[in-house]
Amino acid sequence: xxxxxxxxxxxxxxxxxxxxxxxxxxxxxxxxxxxxxxxxxxxxxxxxxxxxxxxxxxxxxxxxxxxxxxxxxxxxxxxxxxxxxxxxxxxxxxxxxxxxxxxxxxxxxxxxxxxx
Numbered sequence: 317x318x319x320x321x322x323x324x325x326x327x328x329x330x331x332x333x334x335x336x337x338x339x340x341x342x343x344x345x346x347x348x349x350x351x352x353x354x355x356x357x358x359x360x361x362x363x364x365x366x367x368x369x370x371x372x373x374x375x376x377x378x379x380x381x382x383x384x385x386x387x388x389x390x391x392x393x394x395x396x397x398x399x400x401x402x403x404x405x406x407x408x409x410x411x412x413x414x415x416x417x418x419x420x421x422x423x424x425x426x427x428x429x430x431x432x
Contacts, residue, residue, distance in 0.1 A: 335353075
C-alpha cells in the first residue's frame with residue numbers, strides 16, 4: 317500500500333535548493349518518507365500498512381515541515397495541501413473517505429477523484 321500526499325506547495329528552483337535541508341532532515345527522521353519537488357510543488361510520499369498510520373505520519377511530517385519553515389523564515393501555503401491515496405484495496409479506499417490529515421490549521425481529506 318502506498319500513499320502520496322502533496323503538501324506545502326510554494327516553490328521555485330532556488331526555493332527547492334534552500335529547503336533541501338528540510339527534506340534531508342525529514343527523510344532522516346522518517347525512513348518511510350520520500351520527498352520530491354518540481355516547479356511549485358513539494359510532494360511527500362509515505363508508504364504504510366494502514367491509512368491511519370500513514371495519515372498520522374503525514375500529520376507529523378507536515379507539522380515538522382511547518383516548524384522548520386518558521387525557524388528558517390519560510391512560510392508554506394498549507395491551504396494548497398492535497399492528499400492522494402494509492403491502494404488496490406477497496407476497503408482502504410472507503411476508509412480514505414473518512415480519514416483526514418491535519419496540517420497546521422488546515423484539515424485535508426483524501427481527494428476522492430484522484431484516489432485510486
